[in-house]
Structures are given as C-alpha cells and as structure tokens.
Amino acid sequence: MESIQRVFSKVLKELGLPTPVDPARKEGSVEKQQKDIQVFKDLLTSNLVGEMKVWGGNFDEEKWKEAKAKLPEIIKKLQQESKEKEIKSYFDTYAKVMKKFLDAHCMARAEVKTMPFKTVYMQKIPKIDQTDKGMEINDKPVGFVAELPYQVERSCAYGEMKDKKPLFAPIIGSLDMTWNPPAEKPAPGEKEYIEDVALQAAIFEAMDKQTTVNSVWRYENYGRKGEPICDKLMENQDLMVAMERVASEVHMKDFKGNASVNTLFYAVDGRTIVGIVDYEGIQKNAFEALFKLCAYLEDVPRVAGGAPGGAPAGGGAPGMVTSGGAPTGLPTWTEAELAAQPQFQAQQSSLPMWTEEELEARADKYTGGGGVNLPVWTEEELQKVAKSGGAQGLNLPEWQDEGTSDCPKCGYATQPDWDECPICSAKLDKRSAPAAKPAAQKPAPGS
Secondary structure, three states, X not given: XXXXXXXXXXXXXXHOOOOOOOOOEEEOOOOOOHHHHHHHHHHHHHHEEEEEEEEEEOOOHHHHHXXXXXXXXXXXXOOOHHXXXXXXXXXXXXXXXXXXXXXXXXXXXXXXXXXXXXXXXXXXXXXXXXXXXXXXXXXXXXXXXXXXXXXXXOOEEEEEOOOOOOEEEEOOOOOOOOOOOOOOOOOXXXXXXXXXXXXXXXXXXXXXXXXXXXXXXXXXXXXXXXXXXXXXXXXXXXXXXXXXXXXXXXXXXXXXXXXXXXXXXXXXXXXXXXXXXXXXXXXXXXXXXXXXXXXXXXXXXXXHHHOOOOOOOOOOOOOXXXXXOOOOOOOOOOHHHHHXXXXXXXXXXXXXXXXXXXXXXXXXXXXXXXXXXXXXXOHHHHHHHHHOOOOOOXXXXXXXXXXXXXXXXXXXXXXXXXXXXXXXXXXXXXXXXXXXXXXXXXXXXXX
C-alpha cells in the first residue's frame, strides 16, 4: 500500500508548493535571517569583494491558503479519495513545518580574494525528518558550497559512523544526483556551475542518499585505505582536526542510520564542487573546514588537463587517472590529409627490382629445387654421395660378413670361436676362426 508521504509528494507537485529541496526565496528579503547573514559577512572580513547577494525564505500565506482550497480537486484528480482525511491532516502539519523552514532558510553569495575558490555560497538549510512522533524540523544546519577550477580524480564523501573515527571515502559507482550537467560545457573560468542553485540543493540532498552513506560504511569496513585521494587527505592532521569540528548527525539522539555524511566533493566537467554542512549551525567550523579542504585538494591526484569531458565522476578503479584529452605527442592526420598522401609503392624501398624477363635471363635463377648461390647436383652425383656413406668427408668402415653364423635359438649372428650366444646364452658349436682377421674388427662378446 502506498505510504501517505509518497501520496502527499504527488499532491505537492500538483499544487506547486515549495519543498526543502526547492524552497521559495525572495532576493534581498532577509529580515528574519539577518543574524545568519551577518555571521557569514564577519567570517569573510577583508576577503569580501564587493557586496554580497542575499535571498531569504519566503512563506506566502495567500499561496498556501489557495493550495488548501484546491486540495479536494487534486485528491480527486489523483484518485486518492480514500485518503482524503489523511492528506488534509498531513497538509496542515506540512504547512506549519515549512513555515518554520522558510523563516529560517536563507542564501548568500560572496566573491572572495586570497582564497582557494573565487565564489562561495552560504545556505541555511533546516532538516525535516519523519519520526515516530510525526514531522519534525531541525532549523540549525548551515552549509557552504564552493567550486574549484579543476577536476580531482574522483568524487568522495566525508562522514562518520558511531564509535568510529571520521573518514574520507570514495564514492562507489556514480554519485546519486538529481542534477545533470548542462549540454554546453563552458570552461571553469567562464562560468561556475554553482550559479545553478539546483546543483547546490542536489549536493546537500546527495549527502542523505543511502548510496552515499553506503560508500562511507563500505570504505570503513574495507580498512579505510586504498584510494589515493582519501589516504592523502586523512594523513593531513591539520585538515582532519578542522573536519572533525564540523558536526554530523551521528551524535544526535534520534539518529538511526549506520553513517552520516556532512561533506561531499563532486568531480565533473573539469571542475570540482565542494559542499559542507554543519548540523549544529556553527558557521565558523564549517567555513574553516571548507577553506582547508579546498586548499589541500590542490595536492591530490586530479584528471590530467582538467578539461571538460574528462574522467567520469565516480567510476573507475581506485588510483586510476585518465588523460582527459591530454596530448600524447604522436602525429595525427585528418581524413583529407591521409587521402592526399602518396600510396606506398615498391620504388620507395631500397631493395633492387627486376622485370620478369630479367629474372628469366639470370644465370643463378631458381632451377631444380635449388636457389641463388646454392649448389645444384645431378641425379648421378647424388647416387655417388649415397654410396660413399651418405656424407662427403666421412671414411666409415663397411661391415663385412666373415664366417659368422646364426644362433640356433635366437638367431643372433655369432663368431665361429664363441662358446655361447651373448644374447640367450645358448651353447654354440665351436668352429675354427678364420685366419688373418683384423683384431680391430673383432667385436667382444656382449658388445
């Protein structure tokens, strides 16, 4: 059976009401959030260039009243009449929670100097949770987003588990994002992706995704090592001390997950998007961690060249750097240039060339199975070679039959003066040995 939360999300879409991921803002209207804006401004001090742009959450009372009046029509359209009472009750609760959200929410954009990034955004992003008691809101969390003009080797997350030390972990697979890069890829120096507020919201939302949390949990259980980026960052004590000051959700009493992620850096299109959230709302801790992380990311492995269309953000094996279109030093040709090249011809070679007539006239042409500079024999000459022992220059003695006889038992050829056969030991009739037999040709018994 479909849950009330899932049904209500469809109702919200039909009504066009703001959500935590896509809240309603009004530029320059920050009366209720002026304190948070001032804290951010004080953090930048002399690094601020020009004036900050600010937006405040906007709860439009009239729009919400109109939406409530349309509820029966929307419920009928979605064929959810059986849940009409639940939906109306849920709407009232949601309206109260979103009023608190929008009264706390604000966003500010600042251009800075002498920092690792050119622009930084601050967002007050309250967290809405569905608990056993109902819908609850934590209006403290504050986040920062910055963009670096190069692409690190892969996207990573920073988080912690209960009773474990915090860690950086590589994103396994692709980062689960509700935002897609634009079709046209401007250079990082021309336009920053974080100008798209939807990307900022997607970064903060991705921290809560189960796939992101699982990356931290798995890397912890795999031994917390093996990915060059993460290993290098975790070896930096200055960075880790700053990161550990940033509050995650792990130590909150209602937290029930296996890990909490409060930092992401997302590698995409020759740039790196860095987002950090402090769930206790302490801007100083979050901004200091953002500053140090962006500074130390300059020393980690990155995609060569950092050009758009480089390595994918999450894919690939740990430690693998792709070229990203870097030149290799090998010559290249266009299709037209190749077509204009002369074809490889025989005269380009330094080997001598002959016509068929010249080959026929050669004195050393191939004949009778011979070849150039190889000796050629007639059939009579070959027969003489065979008779002379099969090879020239060898003077092998030829065995002569001089009075031998066969053993009556096994048939072995025996000499006349042998008493028994050396093979089967049969008794032999002894005969007188022939005279003048060369001693060198007399084989001994058993030879």
